Structures are given as C-alpha cells and as structure tokens.
Amino acid sequence: MSNFLNYFVNGVARGAIYALIALGFVIVYRATHVLNFAQGAIMGLGGYLVYLFSGPSKDQTFASSWHIATLPYWVAVPIAMLISGGVGMLIERFIVRRFRGRPVFAAIMATLGVGIILEVGAQTVWGSGSLPLRNPFDGKAVQLGLAGLSIRRVDLFTLLVALAVAGGFITFFKKTKMGTAMRATAADQEAAMAQGISANLIFAMSWGIAAAIAALAGILLASGPDRSVEPAISLFALVGFPAIVLGGIDSVEGALAGGMLIGIVEQVAAGYEPRYASFLGNGFFSLTPYLLMLIILLVRPSGFFGTEEVRRV
C-alpha cells in the first residue's frame, strides 16, 4: 500500500507537469485550431534560457556552455518564461498566421518545421549534452505525515507551481476582460470581431501564454538535484497529446485533469511494471499514456470534457 501511495505521489508530481504541457496545447488549439508540434522545442528553449541567465550549477564536473549572467534561479525563470512567450507570439505572427484557412496538414507540418528549427537551433547554441541548472532544490524529501510517504522538494514545488498557474490561468480565462475575449473568439470569431475584439491580438496572446507555460513546464522538468537541461526534454511534450485527448482537445479543465491522470497512470505503471508485467518489456510504462489514449479515442473521441465535433452536412 505504501508502495502504491509512493508511486501515486510520484505520479501526481509528474502529472502536474503533464497538466501544464497539456494546458499549453489546449490554449493554442482553442485559439487557432492548430496542434502545436513545436511545443516540445519551446519547453527545451525555456530550460536553455534559464541556463543562459543563471549559468551552470556549481558542480564543476560538467563543461559549461554559453551563459551571459549568473542571476538567481527565481529571477531567471520569469525572464525565460517572458522570452519564450515572445518567441511563441513571433511564431504565431510570422508562421501560423499564414496558415489560417489552410488544410490542417499544412499547419501541423509548419509547426513541426518550427519545432525542428528551434530545437536544432538551441542545440547549435548550447550543444546537445546535459547542462545542470543552478537551482535551489536538493535531494531532500518532505515527509507527508503518513507512514513512509514522502515527496521530494522539487516535486512539491512543481505541484504547487502547477496549481498556481492552472488556478491563475482559469481565473484569467473566466473573470478578466481579456479572458472573456479569448473565449468569445474561440466560440465565434466573426461575432467576437464585431464586438471590437482583435482576433489577431487574441491569437498572438494565446500563443504567447501557451509558450510561457510550456517553457515553465520545461524548466520544471530540468530543475532538481538529478536533472538537467537536455534535448530529451522536448520528448516529454509528446505525452501532452494523450492528456489533451483524454480531457478533450478544447477543454482547459480537461487538459489539467487529463495531464494529472496520465502522469499518475504512467508512474504507477512504472512502479509495478518490473514486478508484475516484465514480460511486456522494458519501459512499457512509457507506452501506457498512448495505449490509454487509443482506448479513449475509440470509446469517446471527444474526450471527457471536450465538446463534440459538430459537422455540417
């Protein structure tokens, strides 16, 4: 039982990151109806930008790469998020905007191309090795009261940040004027424009917010005692797809719930796999999100929270 709870806690920590990733996908999708395949690269970029501003960790065993300042972690992270958001807005303005009204395939391929350029560009600047971040987290764990149940500090921080970001975004989305404008544009673009909402601004805003959140997810994936910024971070973005399919591709709450669920399922599977399912092969747990997604797609294509696609005949 305590094993299960530990796996569960791991899953919650991982799920918080997946929820942020999924949130990024959903924000972009709601605004521009594009699946942002460049998001993985943006996550990696976030990590590299933190490295750029905060420098290498004190551990001297790693060769250092290009950095311009040694700001504290808490200062570098917001800067990195801001710059990533700016990159997201630029992508929307100069590339995605040209694909409005074009087939889905073209937009998907364009974001894939942007992703390749961003990812390889980041590797060109910072190399493809692991760069440990100078971050305040050590390996210490926080006891959770229950017997033998503990959570690492970085995981607890991740969870709290994810909750804060999700809560903040939902408040912004539901209560503020800009959030209402975003929802209005998603519901009916022409009617929203007739009310004086600038659709272009909304699209750029959405891409900016999504990119900043994605960058935060990447930074969190790279923070911690045994983690570092590396090209493999961008692969985590792909687990965001099962999460949004689970929750519904256009539902903010669905993305958060889906991401959390995917994280828990994956980590519990990872915990039990060596003992009970070794015949499925090493690393089978990394497939569980996709298998779950396939089942959901066959049973309920629009996910649990998403709106069903209405097609005019």
Add this chain to the structure above:
Amino acid sequence: MSGALLGLLLLALTSAGLIWWSVRDRSAYVTNYASDLRQFRPNGRKWMALVGLLTMISIPVGSSWIGYKGFHLPNGFLPGTPFNDRWLLVACIAGVYAIAAMGLNMLIGNAGQISLGHAAFVSVGAFALGFFGRSIATNSERGLLHAGNGFHGLLVLAFSAILGGLVAAAIGPFALRLRGNYLAIVSFALVFVAQHLVKNWNGMTGGEGNPRTLPALDFTLLPGKTVTLRDSSGSTNFFDTFFSSNSSGNATDKPGYFWTIWIVVAVMALFARNLLRSRHGRAMMAVRDRDLSAEVIGVRQMYTKTWAFAISGAYGAVAGCLYGSLFDHVNESTFNLAFSIAFVTMIVIGGVGTVPGSIVGALFYVFTQEFLLYFQDGLQQNLPFIQSDPAKSGLTIDRFTLLLFGFLLIVFLIRYPEGLMGMWRKIKRYAMTWPLP
C-alpha cells in the same frame, strides 16, 4: 576523357531537346476516351520516359566509369575523396525512400489522411525481411526464434507488402472516427509502439543494443549462382553480369543494386499512378475532398480509408525490406519520429498528391543530405563555425541539414504548397504557351 565529355554533353543536349519537345507537345489534349486511358500520352510522355531511362542508364554506367578512371576531385576545398560508388549507394537509398514516400503521399496527398507514423510501417518491412528472408547462420547462433525462412527475394517483397498492409489497415477503424489533428496524434503514437516492439521483441528483432543481422534479399534464380542485394561474401548481383565495372582500386560499385531498386521504384510508381486513375484512387480523392459527400454518392468510407492505409503501409514495408537488405542492421533508433517526419518533408518538397513528386522529393532530400555530408571535411576546414563534435555547441553538418530542411519545409508550405512538381507544372505551362505570355 574528351570523348566521354563529348558524350555527356550530347546526352545533356539530347535530354534538354527532348524535354523541350515533350513539353511543347500539345497532343496531350485528348479527344476520345481511349486516348485518355493510354499509359503514355502521345509523344510527350513517351519522350519524357525515354529521358528518364537514359538518365537511369547514365548514372550507374557513368558512376562505374568515373570510379574506374579513379577520378579525383581537386584537393583544397573538396577533400581528395575518390568519386566512386558512394553516389550509386546514395541513389539506391533515394530509391528506397522514394517508395516509402510514394505510399505516404497517396495516404496524405490523395486520401487526405494525415500520418506521422510511416516509420512504423517501414520497420515492419525490415523485420519481415528478417523473418522471411534467407537465413544467416549467426542469427540462429544468437538464439533468434526466426532466423529467416528462406524465401526468394520477390516472395519476401510480396509477403512484407502484405504484412505492412495488414498492420496499417489496423489504423482504419481509427481513421473512420478521427480526422485531422487527432489522426496525426494517433499515427505518431504508432511510432512509439513500434519502437517499443523493436526494443523488446528479442526473438524477432534481436532486442535493444543487440540488433539482429538481417538477411539480404536473395534474387537467385539458377542454382549455383547466388544473387543477393548486398555486397557480402563474394555474391554477385544479377545485373552486375551486364554492368560490372572491372574494379581496380577504388571502384567497387555494384550497379546491380541501383537497377534492382529502381526497377522496383518504377513498378511501384506505375502501380501508384494507375491506382490513382482507378475507381479506388478516385474514391480516395473523393474522401479527401469531402468524406461526407463521398459517402452520399456511394463511396464506402471505411473501405476506402482502410485501403488507403493498407496501400501506404505496403509501400512502406517494401521500402523497409529494401532498406534492411542494403544495410544489414537496423535498430529502434533507425525508425524514430524523425524518420517519419523526413518522409513528410520529402512529399511536401516534392509535391503533395503527385506520384513523381514523391520521387523528386526523395531524390532532393537524400542528395542534399549526402552532398552536405560529402563536403563535410572541406567545409570544416574552410569554415571555422562548422565543427564535428555533436555534444559541443556549434553548427555541425547534421544540424545544418536539419535546420535547412526545417526551413525548406516552412518555405515550401507557405510559398510553394504544390512543391517542386508545382514549379515544374508552371515551367511546362510557360513552355507550352511560349512565345505568348
């Protein structure tokens, strides 16, 4: 030397003349049904086919001739690498990629189903070769369950096509319910499933870090003369009896590979072209343009979409078979997501929805990549910002290639959505109406 140059010049001039003549030819306008159904439209297409055949012949012959002469590129900017059968192998790889790209192009361009999982089907072909192909002793020693079942090369190609088709047809039910973005997600999930199987199905693939040795495609017809699609253990290729370069020094080319693979390409391209003109092809395009309307006029969606996936999978598997035969080892990192994206890049650059577009795109992709690799040493010596260690920062040739194709992908999607074939169509229209604007 001068005679050969004169020959090349004549060939180029003849080709240019034939191309001009063929595009100027207006008999392509058809007046009755029978002429519409003809494989080669009068004159124009026929001459184009002839030009293609001449080019095909000139590549292996020229390559073996250049290799035989030991022709060296000048030192300095270009390193003194012998210009030998490297380009023949590159042309072979381009052919293999062209087959896979044709399958993907039919699926994306003609049936309108987005797929980012083509690498999975290619891997099916490679391991079908391992299962059905002629056995290699080391495989059974290593405890592989299926150390090749000893079928003839043509049969192996057919079996792997069927197997790839069956695997791909399993996506049919998903394709019926999902479209666009969702289908893209499902199809790339397939790549991860395939990679997991390649890593863990030890009896079939050899497992992670221990890839099985794939047998070569074996085209032996007569006993006593082994004919395989790989340069190993003294076997000679069937075509080499006609196009062998008496190898001295650097020239060790095997034009036979080129012929075998490009004949398969030609057959597959002809099949694809005729399929697209058939009832099934038109059904696919109807589903692409508007699946609901297609269903109203009696096109069965389930059937059409499943067939589109099956055919695409079969093309991918045939390509995988040839790929596995050329390179005796494949592993899970061969068939990753980047491999899938490479095929999509090829068809976007070549031209979505056209058969020649796939071939042109594959040739462009592979030759661009290989030219950059070929000039790697020279570029590193002469351009200080190009370096070779991938772990360090800085531009390597691999990174430059990826950046270039990412950039080209976006540029083509924005400015030339019809790809290189669209450009060619424009040139042709210009030539046809010349001298009028």
